[in-house]
Amino acid sequence: MDLHILDHRLRVTSISKNGLVHFTHPLIKLIFLRNRTRCKFFSLTETPENYTVVLDQEGFKELQPSEHLKVEGSTWLPLNVVSNGNASCSSQAVGVTKIAKSVIAPLAQQHVSVFMLSTYQTDFILVRESDLTVVISTLEEEFSIFKEVGGESVPVHSQDVSDGLQKNGREAIQPTVHPVLIPQNQFCVMSLDPATLPSIATTLIDVLFYSNSPKEEEESPSSQVIKFFSFSLIDGYISLVMDAQAQRRFPADLLFTSSSGELWRMVRIGGQPLGFDECGIVAQISQPLAESDISAYYISTFSFDHALVPEEDIVSVTDMLQDQRKEPASS
Amino acid sequence: MDLHILDHRLRVTSISKNGLVHFTHPLIKLIFLRNRTRCKFFSLTETPENYTVVLDQEGFKELQPSEHLKVEGSTWLPLNVVSNGNASCSSQAVGVTKIAKSVIAPLAQQHVSVFMLSTYQTDFILVRESDLTVVISTLEEEFSIFKEVGGESVPVHSQDVSDGLQKNGREAIQPTVHPVLIPQNQFCVMSLDPATLPSIATTLIDVLFYSNSPKEEEESPSSQVIKFFSFSLIDGYISLVMDAQAQRRFPADLLFTSSSGELWRMVRIGGQPLGFDECGIVAQISQPLAESDISAYYISTFSFDHALVPEEDIVSVTDMLQDQRKEPASS
Numbered sequence: 034m035d036l037h038i039l040d041h042r043l044r045v046t047s048i049s050k051n052g053l054v055h056f057t058h059p060l061i062k063l064i065f066l067r068n069r070t071r072c073k074f075f076s077l078t079e080t081p082e083n084y085t086v087v088l089d090q091e092g093f094k095e096l097q098p099s100e101h102l103k104v105e106g107s108t109w110l111p112l113n114v115v116s117n118g119n120a121s122c123s124s125q126a127v128g129v130t131k132i133a134k135s136v137i138a139p140l141a142q143q144h145v146s147v148f149m150l151s152t153y154q155t156d157f158i159l160v161r162e163s164d165l166t167v168v169i170s171t172l173e174e175e176f177s178i179f180k181e182v183g184g185e186s187v188p189v190h191s192q193d194v195s196d197g198l199q200k201n202g203r204e205a206i207q208p209t210v211h212p213v214l215i216p217q218n219q220f221c222v223m224s225l226d227p228a229t230l231p232s233i234a235t236t237l238i239d240v241l242f243y244s245n246s247p248k249e250e251e252e253s254p255s256s257q258v259i260k261f262f263s264f265s266l267i268d269g270y271i272s273l274v275m276d277a278q279a280q281r282r283f284p285a286d287l288l289f290t291s292s293s294g295e296l297w298r299m300v301r302i303g304g305q306p307l308g309f310d311e312c313g314i315v316a317q318i319s320q321p322l323a324e325s326d327i328s329a330y331y332i333s334t335f336s337f338d339h340a341l342v343p344e345e346d347i348v349s350v351t352d353m354l355q356d357q358r359k360e361p362a363s364s
Numbered sequence: 365m366d367l368h369i370l371d372h373r374l375r376v377t378s379i380s381k382n383g384l385v386h387f388t389h390p391l392i393k394l395i396f397l398r399n400r401t402r403c404k405f406f407s408l409t410e411t412p413e414n415y416t417v418v419l420d421q422e423g424f425k426e427l428q429p430s431e432h433l434k435v436e437g438s439t440w441l442p443l444n445v446v447s448n449g450n451a452s453c454s455s456q457a458v459g460v461t462k463i464a465k466s467v468i469a470p471l472a473q474q475h476v477s478v479f480m481l482s483t484y485q486t487d488f489i490l491v492r493e494s495d496l497t498v499v500i501s502t503l504e505e506e507f508s509i510f511k512e513v514g515g516e517s518v519p520v521h522s523q524d525v526s527d528g529l530q531k532n533g534r535e536a537i538q539p540t541v542h543p544v545l546i547p548q549n550q551f552c553v554m555s556l557d558p559a560t561l562p563s564i565a566t567t568l569i570d571v572l573f574y575s576n577s578p579k580e581e582e583e584s585p586s587s588q589v590i591k592f593f594s595f596s597l598i599d600g601y602i603s604l605v606m607d608a609q610a611q612r613r614f615p616a617d618l619l620f621t622s623s624s625g626e627l628w629r630m631v632r633i634g635g636q637p638l639g640f641d642e643c644g645i646v647a648q649i650s651q652p653l654a655e656s657d658i659s660a661y662y663i664s665t666f667s668f669d670h671a672l673v674p675e676e677d678i679v680s681v682t683d684m685l686q687d688q689r690k691e692p693a694s695s
Contacts, residue, residue, distance in 0.1 A: 054389040060390065062574060065566045069574055234569075235396045236564040243393060243400055 034135070035115045036176035037186065041074040043159060044093045045105040045148060045309070047335035048084040050245065052101020057242055059095035063088065064266060065234055067227075070095065074111070076150055076265035078334050079241065079272075082306075085334035087159070088152060090249075103335065105309055110165060111150060111157040112136070114176070116198040126328040128156055129315065129340070133323035135175050141313035143171045149338070151313050151330035152265050152272035153224040153291070159333075166191065216259035218276035219296040220341055222330055223288040225271045227350060236283055237264070240275070259299065261339065263332055274332065292350070297341035298332065300350060306336040314338055321353045331363050365466070366446045367507035368517065372405040373665065374466055374490060375424045376436040376479060376640070378666035379415040381576065383432020388573055389690040390426035394419065395572075395597065396565055397557075405442070406598035409605075409665050410572065413637075415576055416665035418481060418490070434666065440479060440490040443467070443499070446505070457659040460646065460671070462485055464654035466506050472644035474502045480669070481647050482661035483596050483603035484622070486535040490664075497522065501642070501684055512581065541648060543635040544685050547590035549607035551672055553661055554619040556602045566594070567614055571606070590630065605663065628661065628672035631681060637667040645669055652684045 048056050063075045072092030077083045096102060128151050129137065136158055140147055145167055148159040162169050169178055170191035179186040186220060208329050263274040273288065277296065300318060307314060315331060318340050322329050328343040329349060342350050379387050394406045395590060405675050409416045445463050459482055460468065467489055470660030471478055476498055479490035491499050500509055501522035510517040569594060592606040604619065631649060638645060646662060649671050653660050658681060661672040
C-alpha cells in the first residue's frame with residue numbers, strides 16, 4: 034500500500050461554545066465561500082465541550098486571536114493510506130480498522146501522537162511535522178511513502194528527511210486505558226456534491242451556529258444523547274457526520290451515504306480531556322476492532338476522541354471494551 | 365386614504381464597517397432563520413459609511429452592545445399609507461412622490477422628523493413615538509388613521525392620544541437645502557418569495573458580509589459608483605435594493621421587479637451626516653418630484669438619505685435640484 038503525506042500544513046484549534054458567535058464570520062467564509070479563501074483543508078466538529086477546527090495555514094489566517102480560541106502549538110501533516118490495487122489486505126472493514134495494524138499500532142509504539150480525522154471519503158492520520166522523520170522510518174517497511182508537492186507525488190525515504198535516527202525510542206508501550214462513553218444517538222456519515230452546498234446553506238448554518246439556542250435544548254432534553262456534528266471540506270470534498278435527528282432537518286435528496294440508511298454508534302474515549310501528547314489512544318480502540326474486523330470511523334477533537342462503529346456491532350464493541358478495562362495493558 | 369400606524373416599535377441603529385464581523389451571527393439569524401427569532405421588522409442597508417439596521421424590539425435584543433453599534437435613542441413607529449379604493453389621487457407616480465404632499469410636507473411643517481424606508485412593497489414613514497400625538501393631529505384631516513393592535517385595525521383620533529395640543533409649533537419652515545450626490549450606478553428594487561430565500565443565501569451572505577474584501581474592491585475601483593445595498597424582511601415580505609452589478613450575482617429567475625428591467629438612479633442627500641433631528645429633508649426632494657409627478661423610492665440611513673428616481677428622469681431631477689440650490693427656501 035501507499036502512504037501519502039499530503040500537501041497541507043495544518044493547525045488544530047478549538048473555539049469555546051460561547052465564543053462561536055465571534056467566529057461566525059470567518060467560519061461561514063471557510064465553509065461556503067470558497068472563492069474568498071485559499072483554504073483547502075477545513076474541518077469543524079462540534080462536541081458538548083467546544084468546536085474543534087482543523088485547517089491549513091491559509092484558513093488559520095482567517096481566525097483572529099481571541100480568548101475564545103485555543104491553538105495547539107504544532108503544525109500537523111495529514112497522512113493518507115491509498116490502496117494501490119495489489120494490496121493483500123483481507124479485511125472488508127473500512128476506516129481506521131483497515132490501518133490499525135499497519136499505521137496506528139506502529140506509530141503508537143514509536144510514541145508518535147496521532148490526531149485522526151475520518152471523513153466520508155477517507156481517513157486522515159494527522160501527525161506532528163516534527164515527528165515526520167520517525168513516522169517515515171517507522172512506516173516505510175510497510176508502505177511506499179510519497180510526499181505530495183504542488184500536485185506531484187514524490188517518493189520519500191527516511192534517509193531523505195534525516196539521518197534515520199529515531200528520536201522517540203522503542204520501548205514497549207503500556208497505554209492508559211481510558212474510560213469510554215457510549216451515547217444513544219445513531220449517526221450517519223454522509224457526503225454532498227459541493228455544487229449543492231448552497232442549497233443546504235441555511236439549514237447547515239442553523240445546525241452549526243444556532244443549535245445551542247433554547248429552542249434546540251427543549252427538543253433534546255435527554256442526557257443519554259450527545260451533541261456531535263462534524264463538517265469537513267477538504268480538497269473540494271465535503272463530509273458530514275451528524276446524528277439521525279440532525280439529518281432529518283436536511284433535504285433527503287441531497288445528502289448521500291455509501292449504503293442507504295447506514296447508521297453508526299459512537300464510542301467516546303476519555304473521561305478527562307485527553308490532550309495531544311499521549312500516544313496509543315487511537316490504538317486502544319482500533320486494535321480490538323481490527324481483531325474483530327469491525328469497521329470504524331474515528332474523529333479526534335480538541336478534548337476527546339470519537340469512534341463510530343456500525344450499529345449492529347455496538348454490543349460486541351461494548352463487551353470488548355469492558356474486557357479491556359478489566360485486563361488493562363497486560364492482556 | 366387610510367394611514368396605518370403599524371404594530372412595530374422600532375430602533376434605528378448603525379454598525380460600523382469594521383464592526384460587521386462581530387454582528388454576523390445575529391444578523392444572519394435575523395435574515396435567514398425566522399423560526400429562531402420573533403423579529404417581524406428588519407432592515408439592513410449598507411452605505412459607504414456603515415450599515416444601518418432598523419428593527420423591532422425583538423430583533424434589537426439580538427444585538428449585543430458594542431463599540432461598533434450606535435443606537436438612536438428613540439423608539440420609532442412605522443406609518444403606512446393605504447389607498448382605500450375611493451382615493452382621488454391623480455398621480456401615477458409611486459413611492460414617496462405619492463405621499464409627498466399629504467404626509468411628508470405637513471409633517472415637515474410640524475417639525476416632525478421622519479425616517480423613510482421604501483421597500484418593493486410599500487413605503488414606511490417612521491416617526492418617533494414621542495411625536496405620535498402631533499402626527500395624528502396633523503394628518504387626521506387628510507387621512508382616516510388606524511392603529512394596528514394585535515392584527516386588528518383600530519381607528520384613532522387626536523383626542524384619543526392627547527388633549528390635541530400640538531407640541532411642535534406651526535411656524536413656517538425654512539429647510540436647509542443639503543447638497544446632493546448623484547452616483548453613476550443603476551439600481552434595481554426587487555422582491556423574492558420568502559420560500560426561495562434559502563436558495564440565494566450564500567450569494568446574499570457573500571454580498572452583505574464579505575463584499576469589502578480585497579477581491580471586490582478590485583472589481584469596482586471607480587469612485588463614481590456608490591456602495592449601496594438594502595435588504596428588508598418586514599412582516600414576511602422581502603425587499604432588496606441593489607445596483608445592477610450586484611444583481612448579476614443573483615440567479616435571474618428568483619428575484620423579480622415590478623416591471624422587467626426597471627432601473628433607478630440615486631440621489632444621495634447630505635454632504636455631512638444628517639442626524640435625526642432636522643426636519644424637512646425628505647420634503648426637500650419629494651416636493652419637487654411630486655410637482656413633476658416623478659416616482660421615487662426613498663431610503664433614510666443613519667448618516668444620509670437616498671432617493672431613487674427612474675433612470676429616464678435623472679436629468680430633469682438633477683436640473684430641478686440645481687435650481688433649488690440656486691434659489692433656496694424662498695422660491
